[in-house]
Amino acid sequence: MRVIVQEVGGDGSKMGVELLCVVRTLLKKIGRRVVVGDKVLVDVKPMDWINRRGLIVDVFKRVSENLDPPVANVDHLLILFSLDEPKLEPFVLTRFLVEAESTQIPITLALNKCELVSEEELDSWKIRLRSWNYEPLFCSVRNKLGLDAIEFNLRNQTSVIVGPSGVGKSSLINLLRSSFGGGAIEYEKGFKPVRY
Numbered sequence: 001m002r003v004i005v006q007e008v009g010g011d012g013s014k015m016g017v018e019l020l021c022v023v024r025t026l027l028k029k030i031g032r033r034v035v036v037g038d039k040v041l042v043d044v045k046p047m048d049w050i051n052r053r054g055l056i057v058d059v060f061k062r063v064s065e066n067l068d069p070p071v072a073n074v075d076h077l078l079i080l081f082s083l084d085e086p087k088l089e090p091f092v093l094t095r096f097l098v099e100a101e102s103t104q105i106p107i108t109l110a111l112n113k114c115e116l117v118s119e120e121e122l123d124s125w126k127i128r129l130r131s132w133n134y135e136p137l138f139c140s141v142r143n144k145l146g147l148d149a150i151e152f153n154l155r156n157q158t159s160v161i162v163g164p165s166g167v168g169k170s171s172l173i174n175l176l177r178s179s180f181g182g183g184a185i186e187y188e189k190g191f192k193p194v195r196y
């Protein structure tokens with residue numbers, strides 16, 4: 001598992017170092033599963049700092065837990081759809097929103113590829129989504145529009161970017177990483193946690 005070091009008893013120089021870790025057998029035996037987003041205690045021998053290896057010996061208590069797919073300690077969900085390519089389908093969006101709401105994790109809805117549709121279409125989506133009680137953020141990753149507001153929403157929390165295939169999740173994560181210096185971990189298609 002990839003672990004990013006956040007604290008080493010008084011030694012700030014190791015902050016941000018990425019370690020490749022295995023999980024202690026005892027943890028597996030007692031059913032303590034380690035999932036993406038977990039905060040863990042890692043045992044690193046002095047020599048292992050060179051090879052960047054470690055052993056996960058404990059898992060801290062989770063603030064939140066999502067079972068499918070398994071991800072822990074998520075503060076925020078960014079639901080990303082595109083207005084076109086693929087076209088925004090109200091039924092699919094509803095399904096994502098209902099499922100996201102059921103987690104009780106705060107949600108931001110963002111609609112990407114806004115440069116592909118007319119002003120009229122944008123306005124009609126704005127009105128429609130307002131009637132559903134959502135205030136979506138419109139953006140275009142390609143044209144670098146509307147990204148400040150998204151970056152602001154992601155700041156200082158662990159978010160999961162959710163959305164159908166092809167809407168621009170990876171493109172957004174990559175652009176945020178390069179433009180704003182945020183961190184990101186891709187987890188699996190359609191479900192991407194990012195610590196920003």
Ligand SMILES: Nc1nc2c(ncn2[C@@H]2O[C@H](COP(=O)(O)OP(=O)(O)OP(=O)(O)O)[C@@H](O)[C@H]2O)c(=O)[nH]1
Binds near residue numbers: 114140
């Ligand atoms: N026109 C347009 N295309 C975009 C924009 N953002 C991303 N794309 C393109 O959309 C395609 C899909 O983008 P990805 O970032 O791979 O989408 P994804 O949501 O990560 O897709 P999966 O990995 O299948 O879940 C790529 O060809 C991107 O270049 C945008 O704002 N406008």
